[in-house]
Amino acid sequence: MQRGLQISARGIEMPESPIRKLAPLAxxxxxxxxxxxxxxxxxxxxxxxxxxLDALKSVDRTTLEYSPSQGYRSLRQALVNYYDRYxxxxxxxxxxxxxxxxxxxxxxFMSCLNPGDEIIVPxxxxxxxxxxxxxxxxxxxxxxxxxxxxxxxxxxxxFEELINDRTKAILICNPNNPTGYLYxxxxxxxxxxxxxxxxxxxxxxxxxxxxxxxxxxYISAMHLEGIExxxxxxxxxxxxxxxxxxxxxxxxxxxxxxxxxxxxxCQARLSPPLIGxxxxxxxxxxxxxxxREMYEExxxxxxxLIDGVNRIPGCYTPIPMGxxxxxxxxxxxxAEKFCAWCxxxxxxxxxxxxxxxxxxxxxxxxxxxxxxMAPAAGFYTDPELGKDQVRLAYVxxxxxxxxxxxxLGKAIExxxxxxxxxxxxx
Amino acid sequence: MQRGLQISARGIEMPESPIRKLAPLAxxxxxxxxxxxxxxxxxxxxxxxxxxLDALKSVDRTTLEYSPSQGYRSLRQALVNYYDRYxxxxxxxxxxxxxxxxxxxxxxFMSCLNPGDEIIVPxxxxxxxxxxxxxxxxxxxxxxxxxxxxxxxxxxxxFEELINDRTKAILICNPNNPTGYLYxxxxxxxxxxxxxxxxxxxxxxxxxxxxxxxxxxYISAMHLEGIExxxxxxxxxxxxxxxxxxxxxxxxxxxxxxxxxxxxxCQARLSPPLIGxxxxxxxxxxxxxxxREMYEExxxxxxxLIDGVNRIPGCYTPIPMGxxxxxxxxxxxxAEKFCAWCxxxxxxxxxxxxxxxxxxxxxxxxxxxxxxMAPAAGFYTDPELGKDQVRLAYVxxxxxxxxxxxxLGKAIExxxxxxxxxxxxx
Numbered sequence: 001m002q003r004g005l006q007i008s009a010r011g012i013e014m015p016e017s018p019i020r021k022l023a024p025l026a027x028x029x030x031x032x033x034x035x036x037x038x039x040x041x042x043x044x045x046x047x048x049x050x051x052x053l054d055a056l057k058s059v060d061r062t063t064l065e066y067s068p069s070q071g072y073r074s075l076r077q078a079l080v081n082y083y084d085r086y087x088x089x090x091x092x093x094x095x096x097x098x099x100x101x102x103x104x105x106x107x108x109f110m111s112c113l114n115p116g117d118e119i120i121v122p123x124x125x126x127x128x129x130x131x132x133x134x135x136x137x138x139x140x141x142x143x144x145x146x147x148x149x150x151x152x153x154x155x156x157x158x159f160e161e162l163i164n165d166r167t168k169a170i171l172i173c174n175p176n177n178p179t180g181y182l183y184x185x186x187x188x189x190x191x192x193x194x195x196x197x198x199x200x201x202x203x204x205x206x207x208x209x210x211x212x213x214x215x216x217x218y219i220s221a222m223h224l225e226g227i228e229x230x231x232x233x234x235x236x237x238x239x240x241x242x243x244x245x246x247x248x249x250x251x252x253x254x255x256x257x258x259x260x261x262x263x264x265x266c267q268a269r270l271s272p273p274l275i276g277x278x279x280x281x282x283x284x285x286x287x288x289x290x291x292r293e294m295y296e297e298x299x300x301x302x303x304x305l306i307d308g309v310n311r312i313p314g315c316y317t318p319i320p321m322g323x324x325x326x327x328x329x330x331x332x333x334x335a336e337k338f339c340a341w342c343x344x345x346x347x348x349x350x351x352x353x354x355x356x357x358x359x360x361x362x363x364x365x366x367x368x369x370x371x372x373m374a375p376a377a378g379f380y381t382d383p384e385l386g387k388d389q390v391r392l393a394y395v396x397x398x399x400x401x402x403x404x405x406x407x408l409g410k411a412i413e414x415x416x417x418x419x420x421x422x423x424x425x426x
Numbered sequence: 427m428q429r430g431l432q433i434s435a436r437g438i439e440m441p442e443s444p445i446r447k448l449a450p451l452a453x454x455x456x457x458x459x460x461x462x463x464x465x466x467x468x469x470x471x472x473x474x475x476x477x478x479l480d481a482l483k484s485v486d487r488t489t490l491e492y493s494p495s496q497g498y499r500s501l502r503q504a505l506v507n508y509y510d511r512y513x514x515x516x517x518x519x520x521x522x523x524x525x526x527x528x529x530x531x532x533x534x535f536m537s538c539l540n541p542g543d544e545i546i547v548p549x550x551x552x553x554x555x556x557x558x559x560x561x562x563x564x565x566x567x568x569x570x571x572x573x574x575x576x577x578x579x580x581x582x583x584x585f586e587e588l589i590n591d592r593t594k595a596i597l598i599c600n601p602n603n604p605t606g607y608l609y610x611x612x613x614x615x616x617x618x619x620x621x622x623x624x625x626x627x628x629x630x631x632x633x634x635x636x637x638x639x640x641x642x643x644y645i646s647a648m649h650l651e652g653i654e655x656x657x658x659x660x661x662x663x664x665x666x667x668x669x670x671x672x673x674x675x676x677x678x679x680x681x682x683x684x685x686x687x688x689x690x691x692c693q694a695r696l697s698p699p700l701i702g703x704x705x706x707x708x709x710x711x712x713x714x715x716x717x718r719e720m721y722e723e724x725x726x727x728x729x730x731l732i733d734g735v736n737r738i739p740g741c742y743t744p745i746p747m748g749x750x751x752x753x754x755x756x757x758x759x760x761a762e763k764f765c766a767w768c769x770x771x772x773x774x775x776x777x778x779x780x781x782x783x784x785x786x787x788x789x790x791x792x793x794x795x796x797x798x799m800a801p802a803a804g805f806y807t808d809p810e811l812g813k814d815q816v817r818l819a820y821v822x823x824x825x826x827x828x829x830x831x832x833x834l835g836k837a838i839e840x841x842x843x844x845x846x847x848x849x850x851x852x
Contacts, residue, residue: 005656
């Protein structure tokens with residue numbers, strides 16, 4: 001009965017994060033004095049609202065005790081008022097505070113899906129949905145959206161082709177990470193009809209609702225009539241208040257049975273972060289000016305990145321309507337190889353390159369500059385898709401974005417010259 | 427192909443927390459003006475170290491950004507020094523910061539166990555291990571420890587009876603929640619030999635190492651020779667610094683393959699709480715006086731509770747060597763029924779009962795006092811076990827503990843008089 005210590009099958013199956021997997025190359029590059037423009041991660045550089053930082057400094061508790069497993073009622077009540085601004089009518093009992101939106105996705109899957117159950121997700125998709133599905137033993141089936149069609153929702157037939165006895169849910173991210181796509185009323189109605197017809201759960205990740213640039217209406221899954229018991233909304237304060245580190249999200253549903261089950265998972269992990277809840281609550285009211293400024297800033301950054309990328313020969317990206325990402329097609333043979341090469345081989349230097357950069361607190365001579373991007377292949381399940389695409393986040397200031405785009409152009413040129421590719425210039 | 431919206435099988439199987447399930451009755455009692463002495467939860471009432479609270483107030487970041495998925499290196503380095511005090515030799519790469527010890531248990535199970543794999547756990551056991559096992563599809567098998575033997579570890583044969591091809595791990599909590607038992611060197615060697623013979627994982631939850639009252643040595647799973655790759659240590663700063671709310675724990679192992687897998691789960695949930703890490707790091711160094719005072723306080727509280735309970739006719743509890751819980755046998759027909767009755771029916775009043783109590787911020791007339799306990803049945807898997815037992819935590823001040831024990835005695839008397847039981851007095 002001797003056996004080896006084994007890693008679980010799901011542990012082996014778990015993907016590495018496409019956003020974080022190039023991190024070791026980035027550390028090495030920085031160690032060598034290369035300045036990196038990080039277009040790979042969705043970590044806003046903007047300050048957290050002052051009101052939230054003030055709340056943090058004025059925590060007057062002497063014991064940092066457990067909070068309720070569902071989260072503080074006062075925070076849930078503040079969220080009720082927040083959602084009301086978006087015509088989403090809730091009461092505080094319908095909101096469960098989670099450790100980031102991540103935990104909300106995990107608990108939704110854990111509560112609603114059995115091993116082998118299938119979830120239909122439009123791809124490219126946020127890679128961690130796959131991780132949470134694997135954690136729950138569920139299976140992600142994808143309908144493909146394409147860069148040439150601007151990542152709009154595929155026809156209803158494409159969904160129906162995938163629906164079988166194991167299909168339990170549809171998952172959407174709206175506005176979308178990684179594409180920046182915003183679902184139209186017509187598309188949301190199509191999803192509603194599917195959900196209704198097959199009585200599926202609709203998991204809707206709407207953490208980017210604050211980031212919509214086109215004047216198009218934001219249609220929440222919570223706005224769809226007749227599927228109230230099907231919808232599980234995933235939310236997070238991370239992006240909208242630039243407080244990703246406090247780990248405060250929410251799982252929201254009008255389905256009481258789902259809530260009761262989710263609460264069992266919540267009780268097992270005892271409570272969401274206490275201090276994060278205090279910071280989040282302070283962020284919700286009285287930060288309208290902050291949100292407006294942030295919105296204006298991102299509107300300009302978006303223009304800056306998109307215009308810049310589309311001016312690089314052979315590059316193309318649709319204009320994203322929301323979130324702060326875009327998926328771009330590059331004129332390279334393999335975007336993953338190219339992204340790694342940008343970190344391990346390439347550096348650019350001109351008269352505007354700084355003389356020194358700070359690496360882990362020490363000043364070192366700057367040897368050149370480069371860009372870090374997330375290869376888009378990791379956002380697709382089909383290994384043939386997205387090979388020449390990258391996800392770019394526009395969470396840097398405009399000046400940095402302009403320089404990053406210029407350097408990206410130079411990198412493509414050098415890479416293709418080295419590899420004998422013509423890039424976009426044949 | 428019409429189907430209903432279903433709850434997952436694991437969601438249905440998930441137990442309710444035995445510690446939190448009586449909470450609604452407690453809210454009702456408080457609403458009626460009954461003062462409750464909470465002996466049910468492990469939430470220390472002591473203040474968090476001032477140094478940690480100061481660190482919280484002096485957070486000078488302007489963006490509350492994601493932290494690394496593994497946790498800040500500076501915190502991991504501080505923990506290396508901390509464990510060194512206990513002769514546990516680690517490097518910072520061997521430590522992964524988690525959202526509380528809870529997440530460490532979940533990720534250990536997720537990474538090491540397949541659905542159907544079995545974990546042997548001495549019972550009574552911390553109820554949430556069961557929840558995390560269900561989340562991972564794993565099965566808890568129990569060896570029973572008994573109150574009459576002071577909850578010492580059963581003979582090795584009892585373990586071997588359970589070992590089969592699906593057995594993948596042993597899990598211990600040392601010092602133990604709920605029993606307060608501390609494993610001896612001989613018992614730890616017995617576990618080591620089993621782990622080695624059958625090449626099992628040893629998950630060791632040692633969050634209560636600071637709470638050992640008998641002068642007996644603390645033997646960590648990390649001290650056991652020859653099973654370095656088998657051991658996964660679960661830890662948390664919650665109890666030792668009275669900061670349960672910050673949600674900072676750790677998963678520690680010298681098994682690199684396990685760490686790599688756990689890190690995939692960590693990347694999926696992005697990062698552990700940022701502010702919690704800052705508070706935890708400040709708690710580790712320069713808080714020796716705090717730890718000493720806390721230790722002395724708990725030593726006295728323990729004496730106060732144990733002596734008091736053992737003086738109630740028909741009650742018995744062994745003397746716990748560690749943690750801040752004890753399991754006590756009460757002279758009642760059904761401890762769960764009795765605990766519910768204490769909240770819903772019973773109240774005690776004498777000249778020392780306060781005139782007013784504060785309920786959710788408002789002052790109300792105090793109608794009497796009662797005690798809240800965790801029925802111990804929830805800590806056993808065998809439904810026949812622990813029926814006349816409760817878990818009592820001694821996290822109240824001595825004066826409150828004395829009064830709570832007196833009221834518990836009165837409650838037992840009334841309950842048995844009402845039910846026609848003789849209690850312990852036949």
